Amino acid sequence: MNEKGAVETESSFVAVARISPTQQVRDQLLAAIRRNEFPPGTLLPSERKLCEAFGVSRVSIREALAGLEATGLIEIQHGKGALVRQGITGAYAGPFGLYLEMHRDELSELLRVRGALDGLAAEMAANDGGEDALALIRNAHDSFSDAAKDNADPAELAVLDVAFHRAIALAGGGSLLPDLLADLNGVLTESRDILFSQEGQLPISVAGHQLILDAILAHDGAAAHEAAVDHVMGMLKWVDGFRSAGITA
Numbered sequence: 001m002n003e004k005g006a007v008e009t010e011s012s013f014v015a016v017a018r019i020s021p022t023q024q025v026r027d028q029l030l031a032a033i034r035r036n037e038f039p040p041g042t043l044l045p046s047e048r049k050l051c052e053a054f055g056v057s058r059v060s061i062r063e064a065l066a067g068l069e070a071t072g073l074i075e076i077q078h079g080k081g082a083l084v085r086q087g088i089t090g091a092y093a094g095p096f097g098l099y100l101e102m103h104r105d106e107l108s109e110l111l112r113v114r115g116a117l118d119g120l121a122a123e124m125a126a127n128d129g130g131e132d133a134l135a136l137i138r139n140a141h142d143s144f145s146d147a148a149k150d151n152a153d154p155a156e157l158a159v160l161d162v163a164f165h166r167a168i169a170l171a172g173g174g175s176l177l178p179d180l181l182a183d184l185n186g187v188l189t190e191s192r193d194i195l196f197s198q199e200g201q202l203p204i205s206v207a208g209h210q211l212i213l214d215a216i217l218a219h220d221g222a223a224a225h226e227a228a229v230d231h232v233m234g235m236l237k238w239v240d241g242f243r244s245a246g247i248t249a
Contacts, residue, residue: 154196
């Protein structure tokens, strides 16, 4: 155990110390699978080992595993354990669409909050951003655009997308807004992965970024605010679309 009280394990899990242990366990397992710590075809650690690693009860572990199984990512095999079935790619958008379907109300609320904060961040960047900060935004946009043209992996695109929006948040000069958006973007990682795997989405995202960038570089705070909100609302519309699509694995 380190000086901050985190339980160190070979798989980099940390003990759950806040509310909603089931969700935190599920999110950490999902992140570990995405990092390929547990490749397809391998078993997750036993319930006993997961209890020890996370510092939670078997009930929380079982609920977290059940949530992952519902997405199609793992398969619970009685007598063997939890088998990792597949990774996050466009080919598996259906199973991961179930994850969005399960959490669509929460995601919708988070996106509305993010839209408000992104709008504020873009407006502040347009009004207060210095030349160096604006150059970083432009570079972040170019990196995302180039990766989109090269059909990069959705996970890589998600990282570059976050970098673009973070550069905007930092340009305003404050610290609280970038931290709030960083927390929100961390929660929304999986939905980004799926979104960028959808056919035809990348040109839409690049165009949305371009509108935000142009308004910021023109120092038009109102236009930057509107472009940023519209960009996030497009993602909200996509998430809400799962509600009526009747997605199945």
